[in-house]
Amino acid sequence: MATRVHARTLTGFVAVATTMTLAACGGAASGSGSGGTTGAAASAGAGGASAAPVTVTMMVGGIDKQIYLPYQLAEGLGYYKKYGIDMKLSTEVSGGVGAEDAVASGQVNMAGAWYVHTIDFQQKGKDVISVAQLSGAPGEREMCATGSNISSPADWSGKTVGVTDLGSGTDDLTLYLAAKSSLTQAQFHRQGVGAGSTLVAALQHGSVVCGMTTQPTVSALETQKIAYSAIDLATTDGADKWLGGAFPSAAVLAKADWVAANKDTVQKVVDALVATMHYIATHSAADIADHLPPNFVSNGLVTKDLYVKALDQDKGQFLPDGMMPANGPETVLAVEKLAGKVTAPVDLTKTYTNDFVVAANKLEGFAQ
Numbered sequence: 504m505a506t507r508v509h510a511r512t513l514t515g516f517v518a519v520a521t522t523m524t525l526a527a528c529g530g531a532a533s534g535s536g537s538g539g540t541t542g543a544a545a546s547a548g549a550g551g552a553s554a555a556p557v558t559v560t561m562m563v564g565g566i567d568k569q570i571y572l573p574y575q576l577a578e579g580l581g582y583y584k585k586y587g588i589d590m591k592l593s594t595e596v597s598g599g600v601g602a603e604d605a606v607a608s609g610q611v612n613m614a615g616a617w618y619v620h621t622i623d624f625q626q627k628g629k630d631v632i633s634v635a636q637l638s639g640a641p642g643e644r645e646m647c648a649t650g651s652n653i654s655s656p657a658d659w660s661g662k663t664v665g666v667t668d669l670g671s672g673t674d675d676l677t678l679y680l681a682a683k684s685s686l687t688q689a690q691f692h693r694q695g696v697g698a699g700s701t702l703v704a705a706l707q708h709g710s711v712v713c714g715m716t717t718q719p720t721v722s723a724l725e726t727q728k729i730a731y732s733a734i735d736l737a738t739t740d741g742a743d744k745w746l747g748g749a750f751p752s753a754a755v756l757a758k759a760d761w762v763a764a765n766k767d768t769v770q771k772v773v774d775a776l777v778a779t780m781h782y783i784a785t786h787s788a789a790d791i792a793d794h795l796p797p798n799f800v801s802n803g804l805v806t807k808d809l810y811v812k813a814l815d816q817d818k819g820q821f822l823p824d825g826m827m828p829a830n831g832p833e834t835v836l837a838v839e840k841l842a843g844k845v846t847a848p849v850d851l852t853k854t855y856t857n858d859f860v861v862a863a864n865k866l867e868g869f870a871q
Contacts, residue, residue: 556589557768561755562602563615565698566594567799569718569814570642570753572791573779573821574615579794580782582775588768590775606756607631612765613772617641617672618754618827619835621854626847630759633855635773635863636827637780638753640742640820643673645680645734646724647713648706653733656684665696665705665714672752673715676736678842680745699804706730719805722813726805737817742834749828750835752820754855770859777825777863784823788814824869825860 563574574592577583583590593611595602606614607629614620624631647653659681666674677693696705699720705711706729713733716724721737724730735741742750755776762769783791788811792800800810822828832851839845 554587556584556587557771558589558591559613559768559772560591560593560611561613561615561772562593562595562600562605562611564595564602564617566592566615568642568698569810569817570638570820571615572795572799572814573637573753573776573783575796575799576783576791576794577775577779579796580779582778583772585778586771586775588771588775590772603631603756606758609758609761612757612761614756615753616756618751618756618832618855619672619675619839620756621754622836622839622845622849622851625849625854626845630853631756632759632762632853633751633754633756633827634762634769634859635755635776635825636751636753636822636831636855636860637755637776637825638820639739639749639751639822639828639831641672641676641736641746641750641752642717642817642820643676643715643736644717644721644732645713645715645736646706646721646730647733648709648711648730649728651712653713656680656686656734659691659713660686661691662712663692663694663710665702665711666693667698667715668695669693671695675839675842675844676746677715679838680734682841683745703727703729703804718813718817719802719810722809723804726809738819740819746834746838748834749831750838751828751831759853770862773825773859774863774866777860777869778867780821780823780825781867781869783818783821788812788818791818824864826857826864827855827860 561574563571565571566575578590578592602614602616603620605611607624618633618636621631621633664677666677668674674693678688681691694711696702696711696714698716702714702716702720703724706714706724721732734745736745739749742748755772757769791814792807792811801807832854836845836849836851
């Protein structure tokens with residue numbers, strides 16, 4: 504399928520052992536952003552912890568990346584188990600199936616991937632929705648080679664710019680930024696350079712003058728003085744400046760019919776992740792790093808100290824309550840339209856629901 508995928512994780516950068524348990528998809532309902540009924544009340548209280556754990560499979564679009572850390576952090580904090588979920592996490596690998604494609608095809612129950620894919624799938628006649636929103640910014644930075652003196656997309660004219668893959672989320676953002684600076688696709692070149700060490704190599708060897716990437720690669724590039732951050736899309740302030748508002752990115756995606764048939768299970772997963780988001784908002788980057796796998800925070804790209812420093816810098820991208828930001832879907836749709844990716848009408852109310860998140864916050868006693 505032609506659906507684009509966001510920032511593939513570097514093969515071999517992290518090994519995540521998983522058991523891929525396939526689950527049947529039943530029912531024929533949809534979850535809407537305007538208030539579809541959920542099974543929230545059924546799992547309120549003990550979160551289902553007294554019953555036998557329910558197995559859920561989730562693929563994440565690069566589980567070792569900081570922009571996707573809540574999914575693994577929930578495991579490290581023991582929150583899935585607390586709410587009665589036996590979570591089987593897996594990750595995208597370079598050249599493999601994307602997390603959003605895996606959930607749309609029924610290979611996994613849920614995906615940790617960008618909200619924008621719900622818009623993509625709707626245009627293709629597939630009903631995939633976001634049941635929790637974990638970030639309000641893409642978490643990306645445009646890293647430009649040291650000495651290039653690039654400060655805006657207008658400076659890309661006549662140059663080659665790196666994206667994860669052609670057609671990926673970083674590609675869409677790159678096209679949008681160029682269009683906002685009145686730069687046409689014919690005036691600059693985009694090249695797929697992957698992520699992690701392959702992006703680093705592309706900048707080192709001059710294959711690209713800039714590349715869009717996330718932490719911890721950002722810190723590695725800055726520490727080695729290979730590149731600097733020219734455009735900040737990693738924070739909500741940066742998203743406001745360059746994209747015109749909050750840009751909901753990392754989300755919990757699932758097929759609408761699976762959600763309708765498994766409301767209690769969905770609620771338990773959202774309970775665990777909302778609790779995780781509040782943990783992120785109320786704890787230090789060092790505390791968070793201590794609950795992640797050691798090879799996520801210390802590896803060939805960064806040391807743990809650098810990982811913590813980078814997380815402290817960009818922690819503001821994470822939403823404390825899992826709610827869809829006001830006007831966030833409209834911002835994402837505007838970016839997609841200007842990037843030339845929207846070819847059919849889009850009903851944004853059918854791309855997400857806040858119902859499970861509202862119930863989770865009430866269960867935890869968190870103010871809305």
